[in-house]
Amino acid sequence: MAARPAARTVPRLRREAQLAMWRRAMEVMPGGADSNFRAWGEDTIYIDRGKGSHIWDLDGNEYIDLRMGYGPVILGHADPRVDDYVNERMRQGVSFSLTSEDEVRAIELIRELTGWVEMARLTVSGTEATMHCMRTARAFTGRDKIVKFEGQYHGVHDYALISVVPDDVSQLGDRDNPVRLAWGRGIPPAVAMTIIPVAYNDTATLRHVFETEGHDIAGVIIEPVLGNAQGIMPRPGFHEEVRAITKEFGALLIFDEVKTGFRFARGGAAEFFGITPDIASYAKAMGNGYPAAAFGGRADVMAVMPKHMSHGGTYAGNRVAAAAAVATLETLRDGTILAGIAQTGRTVQAGLADVAAKRGLPISFMGHPTMFGMVFAEEGPADYRGWAETDHELYDAVAVGIHARGAMPEPDSREPWFLSAAHDGSDVARIVEIFADSLDAALEARAAARG
Ligand SMILES: Cc1ncc(COP(=O)(O)O)c(C=O)c1O
Numbered sequence: 548m549a550a551r552p553a554a555r556t557v558p559r560l561r562r563e564a565q566l567a568m569w570r571r572a573m574e575v576m577p578g579g580a581d582s583n584f585r586a587w588g589e590d591t592i593y594i595d596r597g598k599g600s601h602i603w604d605l606d607g608n609e610y611i612d613l614r615m616g617y618g619p620v621i622l623g624h625a626d627p628r629v630d631d632y633v634n635e636r637m638r639q640g641v642s643f644s645l646t647s648e649d650e651v652r653a654i655e656l657i658r659e660l661t662g663w664v665e666m667a668r669l670t671v672s673g674t675e676a677t678m679h680c681m682r683t684a685r686a687f688t689g690r691d692k693i694v695k696f697e698g699q700y701h702g703v704h705d706y707a708l709i710s711v712v713p714d715d716v717s718q719l720g721d722r723d724n725p726v727r728l729a730w731g732r733g734i735p736p737a738v739a740m741t742i743i744p745v746a747y748n749d750t751a752t753l754r755h756v757f758e759t760e761g762h763d764i765a766g767v768i769i770e771p772v773l774g775n776a777q778g779i780m781p782r783p784g785f786h787e788e789v790r791a792i793t794k795e796f797g798a799l800l801i802f803d804e805v806k807t808g809f810r811f812a813r814g815g816a817a818e819f820f821g822i823t824p825d826i827a828s829y830a831k832a833m834g835n836g837y838p839a840a841a842f843g844g845r846a847d848v849m850a851v852m853p854k855h856m857s858h859g860g861t862y863a864g865n866r867v868a869a870a871a872a873v874a875t876l877e878t879l880r881d882g883t884i885l886a887g888i889a890q891t892g893r894t895v896q897a898g899l900a901d902v903a904a905k906r907g908l909p910i911s912f913m914g915h916p917t918m919f920g921m922v923f924a925e926e927g928p929a930d931y932r933g934w935a936e937t938d939h940e941l942y943d944a945v946a947v948g949i950h951a952r953g954a955m956p957e958p959d960s961r962e963p964w965f966l967s968a969a970h971d972g973s974d975v976a977r978i979v980e981i982f983a984d985s986l987d988a989a990l991e992a993r994a995a996a997r998g
Pocket residue numbers: 617671672673674675677700701702703770774775803804805806830831
């Protein structure tokens with residue numbers, strides 16, 4: 548989610564059509580893109596199409612996709628199981644502001660796959676889902692404050708954009724007394740003051756925060772791994788302690804499963820870590836790239852709607868998203884596909900580990916095999932502050948080299964690699980080969996720079 552590293556030459560790639568599109572887009576869109584995270588200056592990528600695990604940019608360059616739209620495309624691009632059903636349904640009309648069977652079915656499937664969500668509502672984006680989770684916690688408890696963890700990204704609403712991913716981690720303040728750091732202008736200080744940032748994996752500070760202002764805390768929102776910072780994992784016992792502290796102080800535990808849901812396991816990170824939160828947000832993998840999202844959880848908590856809490860939206864439960872959710876969740880339902888993606892991820896990791904070992908370089912992987920980050924060190928960081936101390940410059944150089952050679956991870960060490968059901972054995976072999984070449988090039992460049 549951070550800025551792309553400075554432009555480097557990528558000689559093999561054609562760029563003429565994309566540069567022309569960039570100039571055209573710069574006339575009408577700030578940064579030439581619809582999201583700050585896609586505005587990469589003259590290196591901005593303009594996409595033509597995708598199929599399975601491969602994508603093609605406007606100049607016809609082909610890549611093995613390792614971003615998969617920042618995670619949603621779990622089955623592969625243009626998957627006919629989802630697209631055919633969505634097409635069939637959308638020909639019946641797409642927007643009624645009335646409820647359709649697909650919406651009910653999508654939520655029945657969320658309930659079945661998670662095993663703990665009793666009631667849910669559909670939204671259109673992960674941002675809306677986390678925003679409504681926070682509102683639900685506030686509405687249910689009658690308290691205002693929300694604890695979040697540093698380095699975690701919960702979307703682009705004001706309450707979420709506090710202490711996310713500054714390049715300079717000193718801006719986060721002292722570890723035991725963190726600053727409420729707003730990401731950019733336009734976020735009122737009064738909003739920031741309702742959010743309490745705590746370092747991930749630090750339950751001593753979390754307990755201290757609850758002992759000081761627990762009576763004001765409505766909930767703790769947590770992405771179960773730092774999905775936006777290399778997939779940093781919880782230390783043993785961390786989630787259990789967070790669950791116990793929230794229970795002790797009567798606050799809700801909100802799992803942000805936007806990235807982990809229907810990816811780590813059928814029941815997402817809640818199932819993977821064996822923790823039952825009170826409410827959760829879902830998006831990404833539930834719609835294979837269509838704008839489907841949801842928030843849901845305990846029936847007694849969700850019962851604040853419709854009477855006591857506002858939730859709506861012209862496009863909430865729209866036919867395209869609901870149909871995509873039904874088709875995607877039906878496809879993921881028996882768990883075989885997710886197990887297969889995890890196996891692919893383990894094979895990729897083994898290949899990369901072998902490449903690093905042959906060059907005498909340490910490497911460790913973080914996150915889940917379907918969504919993992921890496922660091923060239925014996926051990927990964929435990930929190931976002933720790934990321935700053937890792938050798939991410941080498942990773943950045945390797946990632947840019949990978950891009951030039953025909954695969955596309957995010958060129959920032961914080962964003963994990965995403966795999967899908969469409970990545971096959973030949974993709975894996977090619978990814979490992981490309982990684983080896985890029986690593987060699989980056990190591991040579993580094994050695995040359997050091998003289
Ligand atoms: C953990 C998490 N929560 C929330 C969001 C926001 O989702 P959306 O981009 O659909 O608004 C994201 C997006 O990347 C995310 O990774």
